[in-house]
Every structure is written in C-alpha cells, then in structure tokens.
Amino acid sequence: MxxxxxxxxxxxxxxxxxxxxxxxxxxxxxxxxxxxxxxxxxxxxxxxxxxxxxxxxxxxxxxxxxxxxxxxxxxxxxxxxxxxxxxxxxxxxxxxxxxxxxxxxxxxxxxxxxxPLPPAPETSPGTPPPGHAPDQADNMREELSCLRAAARTNGLIGIAQGMLMARYDLPGPAAALTLLRTASRQLDVPVRELASAVVTAPPPGTAEEWFPGRATHVPPPAGAFLRAYGGDVLDRREVLAAAVHEAIALSDADGAEVHFTDAAQDDALFLDHHHGLGAAYRDQVTLVTEPPVVCARAQRQCESVTVPDVAADPGLAAHPAGHALLTAGTQAVHSTPLITTDGHCAGTLTLHWGKPGVRLTSEQRHSLDTLTTEIAAWRSWYLRTVVLDALEYLHQHHRPRSPRS
The missing domain is CATH 3.30.750.24 (STAS domain)
Incomplete structure (x- = not known):
C-alpha cells in the first residue's frame, strides 16, 4: 500500500x-x-x-x-x-x-x-516599444509569486474544507471551497483568513447560530488614525492601505509591509498588505516563522527592532530575505510589533529605506508606536466582528448533501 x-x-x-x-x-x-x-x-x-x-x-x-x-x-x-x-x-x-x-x-x-523571456509580439503602429517586454516578464513573475503565496496556505484551506465537509455533510471539497469563497465575497474576508477561523474557532453553539447571543456590531475602536481615515472600517484593504501610507509619511520610508499572526499556523506571520516592495522579497516573507527576518524578531521580542544596515547584519544578510532586500535596494529596515491591550502580538509593521544608517527619531518612534497600537486594536476588533460574521454566514448558508433516493 x-x-x-x-x-x-x-x-x-x-x-x-x-x-x-x-x-x-x-x-x-x-x-x-x-x-x-x-x-x-x-x-x-x-x-x-x-x-x-x-x-x-x-x-x-x-x-x-x-x-x-x-x-x-x-x-x-x-x-x-x-x-x-x-x-x-x-x-x-x-x-x-x-x-x-x-x-x-x-x-x-x-x-x-x-x-527565457516570452517572444515579443511584432510591433505595429500604436503598440508599446520592445523595451516593455521585461515589464511583461516582471508581471508574470509577480503573478507566480502570488500563486506560491497561496500555495503556502492551501494546506490550511484543505483542513478547513475537511472540517466543513464533516460538519455539514457536504458532498466534497469543491462544495466546501465554494462555501468558503461565497462567505469570503459576502463579508470581504480573505479565504485564507476565513479558513484559519474555521480551524481555530470553537464548534457552532447551536444548529441556528454559530455564536448564540453574540453582538454583531461591536463599535470599532476609537483613535486618531481611524478618525483621520474616515472611511469604511469594515474594508480591510482600505484600512491597511491607509495605515501603511501613514507609516511611510511619518517615517520618510520608501516602503512598508504589514504582517498579521495566524493562530492556525502557530502564530506564523503572514503578509497581508505592502507598498513599494519587490516580488522577490514578498516571495520570501509571504509566511514568516522565525528570525532572522526582522518582523519575526520584533514579534519574538515584543518590541521594535531596527536594522540600520542590512548588509552589515550577519544573520539577515546571509538569509534569502536579506538577499532579496539588498537586491531590491533596501538598505535599512525597522519593524514594530502590533501589541493588543492584553499584551498579545497581533502582527508587525515593517518600514524600508533605500539608504543605510536610518534610525527613527524619538518623535517618529512615538508616532509609529501610537499608529501600531491603533492597528492592533482595529485588527482585534476585525477578528471579533467581521470574521465571526463570516463564520456565522457559513453556518447559516451551508447546503448539506442531498438525500439519496
């Protein structure tokens, strides 16, 4: 066998x-x-x-x-x-x-x-010049990096599919994946995030409700960042995009990334949002489990970590993530943990600079700490409201296997 x-x-x-x-x-x-x-x-x-x-x-x-x-x-x-x-x-x-x-x-x-690069199409009036061919190849490489990022969480999605099939007597993995994707679209929660919640949440409380008696609209946290943002706090992508741009503005950084922890994967850090980062580097930090990657250092120490010169940091410079940083032109990085009110590290926010020797001023560090505290509070609220609403949707919209005639 x-x-x-x-x-x-x-x-x-x-x-x-x-x-x-x-x-x-x-x-x-x-x-x-x-x-x-x-x-x-x-x-x-x-x-x-x-x-x-x-x-x-x-x-x-x-x-x-x-x-x-x-x-x-x-x-x-x-x-x-x-x-x-x-x-x-x-x-x-x-x-x-x-x-x-x-x-x-x-x-x-x-x-x-x-x-080898794909052959460039024959040029004709109105078509881009041959110099655009490398950009097309870069786009393909970026797309495949995204595919590999998805592959690293497909095991988790498979576990969630199995749990849904057993719990709701679904006819197969395809039906379970359709249910996940439908709830993902309805509540705007990534499939990977929803799968993690399925794996880690307690079993449904009743046949009608997953979380009986739960308040579905707990107010979002109040803070200067969310007030200034002024948009829909349910829109994960927009909130994180605003947070990343705020962090870049207050630190004069050239790029930034937000990782969140995943309880279903031993609190590994998964890349959720970024700005100004190359595909090769993102490929290395899609899922981070341990140092010397800077975000993992900040998570483990529960305090900010600065690497003013990536090339001079022995552990990071020798790591594939360090190689990717240097190749992309990042010379200095700083990572701040996202600490919740109960002291849990919910993720990290990491900044990138294209020159070595950068260190945040005390004022910049204070502003960044305030911002990351607000992001951590929003993340905690998002998990307790939007993600649980998505689980409730799953529970109330599953379609069990049709009875056999």
Whole structure:
C-alpha cells in the first residue's frame, strides 16, 4: 500500500505550472510521487509549459524518492524541472545526486528569472516599444509569486474544507471551497483568513447560530488614525492601505509591509498588505516563522527592532530575505510589533529605506508606536466582528448533501 503525498496544484500561466509538495518523501510515497510527476510533466509538455516543484513543505527526501525523481526527470536535461524553496537538508540531498533533469533555485523569482523571456509580439503602429517586454516578464513573475503565496496556505484551506465537509455533510471539497469563497465575497474576508477561523474557532453553539447571543456590531475602536481615515472600517484593504501610507509619511520610508499572526499556523506571520516592495522579497516573507527576518524578531521580542544596515547584519544578510532586500535596494529596515491591550502580538509593521544608517527619531518612534497600537486594536476588533460574521454566514448558508433516493 502506498501513502498519498500532500500535493497542491496551483493555477498556471502561459509559461509554467507550479506544483507544491509537502511532508516527508519516503520510500512509501515513491509510487505516488512517480505517478504525480508523470501526470504533471505530461500535462505541461502538452501545454508547452515548464514544471516548477515547490518543496518548501518537504521535510526530507529519501534515497528511494531521489531515485524516483531522477528516473522521472532525466530526459529533461535541456528543459529541466525547476525546483524551488528546498530546505538546506533537502537541497543538499538533491545537489549531491547531480540530477540532470532538475535545476535548483532558492526562490520562485530566481527560477522564473532563469527562463527565457516570452517572444515579443511584432510591433505595429500604436503598440508599446520592445523595451516593455521585461515589464511583461516582471508581471508574470509577480503573478507566480502570488500563486506560491497561496500555495503556502492551501494546506490550511484543505483542513478547513475537511472540517466543513464533516460538519455539514457536504458532498466534497469543491462544495466546501465554494462555501468558503461565497462567505469570503459576502463579508470581504480573505479565504485564507476565513479558513484559519474555521480551524481555530470553537464548534457552532447551536444548529441556528454559530455564536448564540453574540453582538454583531461591536463599535470599532476609537483613535486618531481611524478618525483621520474616515472611511469604511469594515474594508480591510482600505484600512491597511491607509495605515501603511501613514507609516511611510511619518517615517520618510520608501516602503512598508504589514504582517498579521495566524493562530492556525502557530502564530506564523503572514503578509497581508505592502507598498513599494519587490516580488522577490514578498516571495520570501509571504509566511514568516522565525528570525532572522526582522518582523519575526520584533514579534519574538515584543518590541521594535531596527536594522540600520542590512548588509552589515550577519544573520539577515546571509538569509534569502536579506538577499532579496539588498537586491531590491533596501538598505535599512525597522519593524514594530502590533501589541493588543492584553499584551498579545497581533502582527508587525515593517518600514524600508533605500539608504543605510536610518534610525527613527524619538518623535517618529512615538508616532509609529501610537499608529501600531491603533492597528492592533482595529485588527482585534476585525477578528471579533467581521470574521465571526463570516463564520456565522457559513453556518447559516451551508447546503448539506442531498438525500439519496
């Protein structure tokens, strides 16, 4: 008997298809691994694409699995499978094997950069000049970074689907995903966020209500930032965009990012909003679990962390996220934790500068601390109101399996 390997198949672009594997690739998974590789390589070959294997979730590769990969890919020496995000131990195993049919890359952005650019269309009056072709390639790379970001949370979404199927007797994963997506659209809550809530929330209280007696319209927190914002506090994207631009304005930063913690993933930090950051860097910080990434340092210490010179910081400079920062022109970063009134770190706000040696003044630091406190309060309110409303919507709009005749 074989053991199924956790697998996620991502949507494709014209050039590549991304397949994400997770868990240990042991001897008992070889038959499934060979079948999956054969199917996906056949499909991309028919569609004129390249296969990308994202191994970020793979814990180990056995000798038997390595031989399986070799047999499946040896004929692809001229158009090898692109392997990305392998852990050091996994990467070491694959490097030592000298597999002719794969190419190892640290990030998806690196893998995509290795591909030839799509041929530029023939120019005609009114069409952009040839110099625009690299921009088209950058857009494709950015799109695929977003696909990989989604892949990193698809395991969580799969767990939520399973829970909904069991709880509501839904006919299959597609029905559970449709329910998640419908509630996501209705309440404007990201599917990933809603899946996390499904996994971490207590079971529904009654058949009619998930949260019996809960007040559905608790007033949002009062603060200078939200008053100045003046928009819809239910609109997550607009609130965070305003917060990021406020942080950039008060600090003279060149870019910024907001991460929030995910209770369903051991309080890992997921990237929720950003401004002025390159795709390669975002690829590295989509989901952050530990230092030396600066936001993880701020989360762990529950206090602000400044790196005035990324290149001079040994841990960060040697990390892929540090490489991506420097490549994108970021020389200094500062991260502030989002601390709630009960002392919990709800996330981080991180600023970027294009020159080294930047340090916030005491006035800037005070203003930033005030802003992040308000963001933390808004985030806590959002989870207790909007996200719970979305769970209530799920509970009241599910459609169980039709009775068999």
């Amino acid at each position: 074989t053991s199924r390997i956790p697998l996620t198949v991502q949507p494709t672009t014209d050039q590549v298809a991304v397949v994400c594997l997770s868990g240990p690739l042991g001897a008992d998974t070889c038959a499934d691994l060979a079948l999956e590789l054969e199917q996906h390589m056949g499909r991309v070959a028919r569609q004129g694409q390249r296969l990308v294997l994202d191994l970020a979730g793979v814990e180990l590769v056995s000798a038997a699995a390595r031989r399986t990969i070799q047999r499946a890919t040896d004929h692809l020496v001229h158009e090898p499978v692109l392997v990305v995000a392998a852990r050091p131990s996994v990467r070491g195993v694959l490097e030592q094997a000298h597999l002719a049919g794969i190419r190892l890359h640290e990030t998806l952005a690196d893998a995509l950069a290795s591909l």
